[in-house]
Amino acid sequence: MRAAMVRKAGQERTEIRGDVGTRPVGPSDVRIQIKAAGVCHSDLSAMAGILPNKKPFVLGHEGAGVLAEVGADVPDRLRVGGRVIVCWVPPCGICPACLAGEANLCAELFVPTALTANFTIGDESAYGMCGTGTFAEELVVPWQCAVPIPDDVPFDIAALIGCGVTTGVGAVLNTARVVPGSSVAVIGCGGVGIAAIQGARVAGAAEIVAIDPSEEKRASVERFGATHATDPEGAAEITARLTDGRGFDYVFECVGRGETVRQAYKLTRRGGAVVVVGAGNRSDTVSFSMAELFLDNKRILTSFYGGGDPRTDFARLIRLWRAGRLDLEGMVTARLPIERVDEALDLMRAGAAIRTVLEI
Structure with missing residues (x-):
């Protein structure tokens, strides 16, 4: 499949590959077919090495898509074909941070996911940005990273909720x-x-x-x-x-x-x-x-990450968008194919008033 790769800190151009694979889906994992991914300034920070990430890695952390495969131990509410937002800080629900109402600070799943090679390039292992890597056609993550949303929420709107809007x-x-x-x-x-x-x-x-x-x-x-x-x-x-x-x-x-x-x-x-x-x-x-x-x-x-809990905050933001209280359509000013990701990154470097969504 196609994906935008980064190999070293300071890299200014992504490496668009067509031979990227994912790790197998485990009992507690899901495979997400990415439909849209937001281009965020944090992506530039990850490329520059300001935000640390194991390398090589697939860029991107804002995304939305469709569940293509679910593991045997995944809750029934996550079903093949359902729409989801990718959550890069997945709450485990039982650690001290989650129990204290600080789910955004949960590290029980985030840390091991960020340190797991979720992708392959031939015989080479590769990681995902913040444990995700949404600038790819598919990714495999723990089921807690997939927050279900209604079927009528557009993918570009949902992708922005995955990080920038929530933050x-x-x-x-x-x-x-x-x-x-x-x-x-x-x-x-x-x-x-x-x-x-x-x-x-x-x-x-x-x-x-x-x-x-x-x-x-x-x-x-x-x-x-x-x-x-x-x-x-x-x-x-x-x-x-x-x-x-x-x-x-x-x-x-x-x-x-x-x-x-x-x-x-x-x-x-x-x-x-x-x-x-x-x-x-x-x-x-x-x-x-x-x-x-x-x-x-x-x-x-x-x-x-907005100081809240993505399991409830994503739904609240969708309700505010439906009510016309949040203008999320206005935040999407360009839609580009994944092959033009560097063009989107250059616009961001130049300080343009543009929020790009990659259509994958």
């Missing part, structure tokens, strides 16, 4: 728990940032400010709920104008850089919340003085 909306609703009538700023208006803006609208925020250096991205944010947009240089002025200089109640950092975390902290009011959503490099650090931490009383929150 951004979840950061607002689960991690920050934004209060209606509050003020919100979002730094970085890629897929996750747009999802965070939409989450703030769902939560009832009064002011939602989008901050991004790309004029193209800023031009599109009003559709998703932003009330104002500015480049980073104009952030101080708009903060002074909208908040009387106090700062925003919530600032979401959706870039993954120390400098933008610092900017988020500066834009947040005393007692407000800085929410770090972006995935960054281990060598990139940010520092705070003990005095400012004590005097400012700002909450610094981090949000991993």
